Amino acid sequence: MKNEFKVIADLVEKNTRVLDVGCADGVLMEFLRDNKNIDIRGLEISKNKVQKCIEKGLTVIEGNAEFDLKQFPDKSFDYVVLSQTLQAFLNPELVINELLRVGKKAIVTIPNFGYWKVRLHLLLKGTMPVTETLPDQWYNTPNLHMCTIKDFVYFVRSRNFKIFKSLALNEKNTSLINNKNLEIKNLFSDLGIFLIEK
Amino acid sequence: MNKEINLKTLLVKKPLKLDCGKTINNFPIAYETYGTLNEKKDNAILVFHALTGDQFVAGLNPVTNKDGWWSYAVGPNKSIDTNKYFVICSNVIGGCLGSFGPSHKDPDTQKVFGTNFPVITINDMVNAQYNLIDHFGIDKLFSIVGGSMGGMQVLQFISNFPDKAKTVIPIACTSSHSAQNIAFNELGRQAIAADSNWNDGNYNTKNTIPNKGLAVARMAAHITYLSKKGLQEKFGRKLQEREDLKFGFDADFQIESYLRYQGSVFVDRFDANSYLYITRAMDYFDLAKQFNGNLSDAFKDTNAKFFVISFTSDWLYPTQENKDIVIALNAIGADVGFVEIESDKGHDSFLLDVPEFLNALKNFLDKSYATV
Numbered sequence: 001m002k003n004e005f006k007v008i009a010d011l012v013e014k015n016t017r018v019l020d021v022g023c024a025d026g027v028l029m030e031f032l033r034d035n036k037n038i039d040i041r042g043l044e045i046s047k048n049k050v051q052k053c054i055e056k057g058l059t060v061i062e063g064n065a066e067f068d069l070k071q072f073p074d075k076s077f078d079y080v081v082l083s084q085t086l087q088a089f090l091n092p093e094l095v096i097n098e099l100l101r102v103g104k105k106a107i108v109t110i111p112n113f114g115y116w117k118v119r120l121h122l123l124l125k126g127t128m129p130v131t132e133t134l135p136d137q138w139y140n141t142p143n144l145h146m147c148t149i150k151d152f153v154y155f156v157r158s159r160n161f162k163i164f165k166s167l168a169l170n171e172k173n174t175s176l177i178n179n180k181n182l183e184i185k186n187l188f189s190d191l192g193i194f195l196i197e198k
Numbered sequence: 199m200n201k202e203i204n205l206k207t208l209l210v211k212k213p214l215k216l217d218c219g220k221t222i223n224n225f226p227i228a229y230e231t232y233g234t235l236n237e238k239k240d241n242a243i244l245v246f247h248a249l250t251g252d253q254f255v256a257g258l259n260p261v262t263n264k265d266g267w268w269s270y271a272v273g274p275n276k277s278i279d280t281n282k283y284f285v286i287c288s289n290v291i292g293g294c295l296g297s298f299g300p301s302h303k304d305p306d307t308q309k310v311f312g313t314n315f316p317v318i319t320i321n322d323m324v325n326a327q328y329n330l331i332d333h334f335g336i337d338k339l340f341s342i343v344g345g346s347m348g349g350m351q352v353l354q355f356i357s358n359f360p361d362k363a364k365t366v367i368p369i370a371c372t373s374s375h376s377a378q379n380i381a382f383n384e385l386g387r388q389a390i391a392a393d394s395n396w397n398d399g400n401y402n403t404k405n406t407i408p409n410k411g412l413a414v415a416r417m418a419a420h421i422t423y424l425s426k427k428g429l430q431e432k433f434g435r436k437l438q439e440r441e442d443l444k445f446g447f448d449a450d451f452q453i454e455s456y457l458r459y460q461g462s463v464f465v466d467r468f469d470a471n472s473y474l475y476i477t478r479a480m481d482y483f484d485l486a487k488q489f490n491g492n493l494s495d496a497f498k499d500t501n502a503k504f505f506v507i508s509f510t511s512d513w514l515y516p517t518q519e520n521k522d523i524v525i526a527l528n529a530i531g532a533d534v535g536f537v538e539i540e541s542d543k544g545h546d547s548f549l550l551d552v553p554e555f556l557n558a559l560k561n562f563l564d565k566s567y568a569t570v
């Protein structure tokens with residue numbers, strides 16, 4: 001399982017109810033179900049990936065987070081997880097609001113566009129950055145709204161959401177993000193992981 | 199209809215109060231089983247059939263001498279694996295393959311009921327079938343499964359008996375018959391009524407059967423079970439055993455010939471009055487209405503695990519109507535999964551060889567059996 005999922009799993013308390021939005025083939029769901037006794041549900045847009053989840057005995061709803069989160073009642077999950085998908089929505093702000101309505105807490109991870117490799121790629125090559133985390137070309141990427149760790153922190157603050165934990169991931173290293181090191185983390189982290197609440 | 203075949207029947211002695219207000223008792227339910235009920239009696243699956251289905255889910259149907267209606271899904275090693283599960287399916291009341299229906303004699307008058315048979319509902323059907331699980335001494339079914347009208351029965355069953363099934367699989371169905379659904383059913387009923395042989399439902403006394411009306415009803419309904427794309431790909435404008443148009447009203451086109459054939463084989467196995475009764479039951483189905491407009495309330499007492507399945511090209515019970523069931527379940531935090539299967543085979547997809555569907559059904563059942 002990738003490091004990001006391990007970090008997310010550590011943020012989730014045992015014996016809780018979790019919704020994994022964009023759960024893909026259910027790797028994180030399976031881990032949470034089997035290791036933390038989580039009552040876990042998934043929402044996934046790809047029919048193929050939904051089938052993979054059913055093969056694993058996971059409860060998944062085929063659907064699009066932008067339209068289908070509204071069916072869940074307020075605070076019906078302890079956590080709602082959104083892994084590296086926020087940037088692919090037409091309206092990320094609406095999705096964040098929905099996550100925080102449906103979940104008591106939300107765990108959101110974002111690929112950091114402020115990562116030095118991304119910056120360097122654009123600076124030196126003058127073309128849209130392609131990295132391990134962002135492998136697609138500009139013309140076929142599903143990503144519509146890329147942001148940096150700093151952008152996300154500013155956004156969350158501007159909406160007066162509470163940030164319980166901000167973590168930066170760089171390859172195998174995980175570290176805390178705070179006010180003092182925000183610039184540094186924004187430069188040297190590949191991925192940001194945030195535990196937030198409305 | 200072949201009456202010589204020995205059908206397995208349960209005679210229900212307990213009175214059943216129908217939604218129409220009448221009470222029936224000492225009525226037969228014809229059923230079939232597949233596989234073996236294990237000692238713990240925890241491997242039973244109750245399958246509900248659709249409008250023109252019957253109790254012969256799998257294997258050879260002794261009436262039609264064709265494969266059972268869900269042979270793709272039910273049988274040894276299939277999605278509903280009869281090596282593993284004990285499958286029960288019964289003919290709905292109002293039907294014409296052994297269960298209490300309009301072709302039976304009224305015990306009071308000794309005359310065939312015809313349209314004097316009480317109007318029945320989906321609720322009546324499942325209440326009648328509940329007697330079967332009592333009969334087998336099953337405390338809790340492992341699963342209840344059905345497509346189309348079978349799916350409606352699934353929803354009604356779990357609403358009526360919330361702790362009697364561990365898993366619930368409504369397929370290609372709706373919680374409430376739409377105006378379009380009712381319209382198509384009415385077309386079928388009027389086709390039957392327009393056949394002078396129907397004789398207000400008393401055709402049994404004259405030994406003339408409204409075959410033409412029933413065939414037209416079936417032809418019209420059959421179109422609704424297929425998709426435009428499916429029809430176009432299979433038939434297009436292909437001509438039926440002729441080089442050119444004949445400038446007449448014979449079946450020039452293959453699609454015409456196909457529909458006529460579907461109509462003609464249907465009348466050999468189905469009773470016109472049953473067609474009226476069962477379509478009426480479907481039209482009356484509105485589960486939300488039973489709960490003052492709140493569909494979620496229909497499921498609020500159950501802990502069952504739901505799996506809702508729809509098909510992309512099903513325009514009779516489209517994905518959105520299936521999703522409405524999912525939404526109602528999510529609103530109360532029920533355990534519900536949902537998948538829309540890609541298929542151009544229309545509403546009939548659930549009866550056909552659609553691997554993604556059959557795999558999903560198998561995986562859901564087998565994984566759930568290991569855990570719930």
